[in-house]
Amino acid sequence: MAENSEQFPTILGPDAKFKGELTFEKGLRLQGQLEGKITTTGRLHVAKDAKMFADVEAGAIIVEGEVKGALNASDRIELKATSNYEGNLTAAKLVVDEGARFIGQVTVGPDVPKNKPAGSPGINRPQSQPQPQGQPQANKPA
Numbered sequence: 497m498a499e500n501s502e503q504f505p506t507i508l509g510p511d512a513k514f515k516g517e518l519t520f521e522k523g524l525r526l527q528g529q530l531e532g533k534i535t536t537t538g539r540l541h542v543a544k545d546a547k548m549f550a551d552v553e554a555g556a557i558i559v560e561g562e563v564k565g566a567l568n569a570s571d572r573i574e575l576k577a578t579s580n581y582e583g584n585l586t587a588a589k590l591v592v593d594e595g596a597r598f599i600g601q602v603t604v605g606p607d608v609p610k611n612k613p614a615g616s617p618g619i620n621r622p623q624s625q626p627q628p629q630g631q632p633q634a635n636k637p638a
Contacts, residue, residue: 504541526561537570544578557587 504523508514512528523539526546534540534552542548546561556571559579567573569587577595586603 503539510545542579 504525506524527543541558544560551566560576567585572589573587574591575596577593
C-alpha cells in the first residue's frame, strides 16, 4: 500500500463531491464524484465506483469507473474492465481491458500528445454549419 500512497498522495473519498477546476502535481485517486476540469503532469486514477464528468490533461490516466469528457495523456490511458467511458481520448499509449465500455474517438501514437490541437472537444457533439448570408437555402420554395 505504500507504493499506492506514493503514486496517489491525494484522494477524493467515496463521499466527496467536487465541482470546478483541479490541479495537482503527483497523483490523485478519485473515489467520489468530480465535475469540471483537471490539469496535471501527474497521474489520475478514477476508481471503480467513482463518477467523473470532466476534461482532463494528465501524464497518465487509469479509468475503472464512469467517465464522460475529453481525456488527454502525455503518456498512457488505461481503460480497465469495469470502466464506462464516453468521450474523445488522446494519448501516446492506450491499454483497453476486455469488458471495458468506450464510446468516442481515439487518437493514439508516440507523437500525438505533442501535436494534438489545443482545446480538443470533450464529448462528441454535432457541429452546426453556419449558413452563408445572402444566399438562398436549398429546398426552399421560391
